[in-house]
Amino acid sequence: MDLIVDNASTYLDGFAVTARLTAYSAVAALAVGLVMAALRIAPLRSLRVVAAAYVEVLRNTPLTLVFFFMVLVAPQFGILPPLGFWTAVACLALYTSAFVAEAVRSGINGVGVGQAEAARSIGLTFGQVLREVVLPQAVRSTVPPLINVLIALTKNTSVAAGFAVVELVGTGRRLSTANAGDPWVLVGVAVCYLVITIPMGLLATSLERRVAFAR
Amino acid sequence: MMGDGVEDGTTARAGAPLVVLSGVNKHFGRLHVLVDVDLVVHRGEVVVVIGPSGSGKSTLCRVINRLEPADSGTVTVDGVPVPAEGKALARLRADVGMVFQQFNLFAHKTVLENVTLGPVKARRTRRADAEAEAMRLLERVGVADQAHKLPAQLSGGQQQRVAIARALAMHPKVILFDEPTSALDPEMINEVLDVMVALARDGMTMVVVTHEMGFARRAADRVVFMDGGRIVEQASPEEFFTAPRSDRARDFLSAILTH
Ligand SMILES: Nc1ncnc2c1ncn2[C@@H]1O[C@H](COP(=O)(O)OP(=O)(O)OP(=O)(O)O)[C@@H](O)[C@H]1O
Ligand SMILES: [Mg+2]
Numbered sequence: 001m002d003l004i005v006d007n008a009s010t011y012l013d014g015f016a017v018t019a020r021l022t023a024y025s026a027v028a029a030l031a032v033g034l035v036m037a038a039l040r041i042a043p044l045r046s047l048r049v050v051a052a053a054y055v056e057v058l059r060n061t062p063l064t065l066v067f068f069f070m071v072l073v074a075p076q077f078g079i080l081p082p083l084g085f086w087t088a089v090a091c092l093a094l095y096t097s098a099f100v101a102e103a104v105r106s107g108i109n110g111v112g113v114g115q116a117e118a119a120r121s122i123g124l125t126f127g128q129v130l131r132e133v134v135l136p137q138a139v140r141s142t143v144p145p146l147i148n149v150l151i152a153l154t155k156n157t158s159v160a161a162g163f164a165v166v167e168l169v170g171t172g173r174r175l176s177t178a179n180a181g182d183p184w185v186l187v188g189v190a191v192c193y194l195v196i197t198i199p200m201g202l203l204a205t206s207l208e209r210r211v212a213f214a215r
Numbered sequence: 216m217m218g219d220g221v222e223d224g225t226t227a228r229a230g231a232p233l234v235v236l237s238g239v240n241k242h243f244g245r246l247h248v249l250v251d252v253d254l255v256v257h258r259g260e261v262v263v264v265i266g267p268s269g270s271g272k273s274t275l276c277r278v279i280n281r282l283e284p285a286d287s288g289t290v291t292v293d294g295v296p297v298p299a300e301g302k303a304l305a306r307l308r309a310d311v312g313m314v315f316q317q318f319n320l321f322a323h324k325t326v327l328e329n330v331t332l333g334p335v336k337a338r339r340t341r342r343a344d345a346e347a348e349a350m351r352l353l354e355r356v357g358v359a360d361q362a363h364k365l366p367a368q369l370s371g372g373q374q375q376r377v378a379i380a381r382a383l384a385m386h387p388k389v390i391l392f393d394e395p396t397s398a399l400d401p402e403m404i405n406e407v408l409d410v411m412v413a414l415a416r417d418g419m420t421m422v423v424v425t426h427e428m429g430f431a432r433r434a435a436d437r438v439v440f441m442d443g444g445r446i447v448e449q450a451s452p453e454e455f456f457t458a459p460r461s462d463r464a465r466d467f468l469s470a471i472l473t474h
Pocket of ligand 1 (some may be wrong): 232243246248266267268270271272273275359
């Protein structure tokens with residue numbers, strides 16, 4: 001226990017990196033995922049096919065493989081370094097956006113087709129139908145599953161430890177080496193994750209209950 | 216005499232052609248749902264579409280505003296071919312009202328917002344103007360006192376009258392009704408039909424899929440009988456209900472009359 005308190009500032013550094021990884025990846029994943037979900041129901045078949053392929057490929061690829069792939073491919077475009085914080089954000093965001101797209105799509109499917117048909121019938125364009133009628137209703141049932149996606153993202157940030165980003169798990173590994181493998185080190189790491197994920201889980205549960213009431 | 220006019224789709228009150236379907240075909244997979252359908256609806260005319268379940272009545276309505284695209288043939292509204300997609304199609308739909316069996320009011324919006332959404336977003340009407348007009352329309356269909364409730368708080372009959380007000384708010388050239396009273400409890404059917412009869416009297420062009428023969432007799436200029444995706448027979452309500460020409464119409468009528 002003392003060990004955790006003594007190394008509080010080291011933990012805090014790792015925690016900060018994990019929190020930032022989660023936050024940036026979450027924002028990017030939500031944006032990309034929302035677009036992909038919209039494309040999956042677009043009136044043009046080609047757009048639907050592209051979006052479906054994007055989602056299925058990323059959703060069914062191990063995250064580690066996405067990282068390895070980025071390490072090989074990123075330098076060729078010369079924008080991102082093969083390793084580092086922003087490369088990790090890109091991988092996590094790409095991977096997570098597929099799950100976001102699925103959560104949003106199932107929320108959209110939960111809105112009856114009649115709603116969209118009525119909206120089209122009064123002359124709204126595709127974008128207006130989504131903005132005014134479908135998405136506001138879909139969001140209610142989408143938020144709880146989205147929070148679960150973000151909880152998974154929080155834990156998935158640990159994969160970045162294997163790619164030279166010193167976040168919580170990376171920090172834990174260093175402390176562990178320095179302290180002869182004391183298992184309490186890892187308890188400290190776990191607690192840090194729980195600080196992020198447990199409030200999210202509680203939020204999801206309470207929202208789920210409120211959505212259930214609104215029906 | 217009138218029967219002769221009905222043959223080629225003209226009736227006493229008829230103005231110029233407004234909705235014209237010619238040679239329209241529609242398949243769902245291998246199912247041929249509309250077979251070479253020709254139909255002319257004139258300005259100010261009320262056409263009732265009747266026929267057995269699965270005969271293509273809903274699909275006929277839905278190809279007019281292209282909720283279902285036709286496979287072949289042409290559909291024109293007020294002389295303009297219905298555009299395939301995009302903003303042009305949205306503009307055309309603004310001119311063609313639709314009232315659904317299941318009402319389909321926007322569940323997350325109040326009654327008033329349901330009626331103003333189209334005018335504000337599709338017609339770019341100022342919100343204050345749209346609200347004033349919406350209140351007038353809600354008054355007209357008798358649900359003004361429910362304006363600030365959500366649809367789920369209203370009875371089916373009230374919801375359907377709101378749906379009619381929502382369609383009217385767009386000042387449509389024609390309104391399509393797809394079995395507007397079929398999902399209603401019996402005691403609510405008349406409050407909706409009364410609104411529709413009043414609309415017909417005011418000269419609204421209407422295509423109405425319904426089995427309510429009372430409505431057909433009171434308000435229709437013409438009855439179109441469909442079976443197996445074809446228009447089998449067209450006649451004035453009087454003629455159709457008393458002396459249907461086709462065997463299929465006769466069978467259908469005797470089936471629904473004995474129920
Ligand atoms: N989206 C669809 N996909 C596949 N088949 C469909 C679809 N919509 C309708 N059909 C089929 O097409 C046929 C005609 O349907 P339609 O809804 O136009 O009939 P209807 O005359 O309105 O019947 P009802 O009185 O039951 O409403 C039916 O056999 C129906 O099952
Ligand atoms: Mg039908």
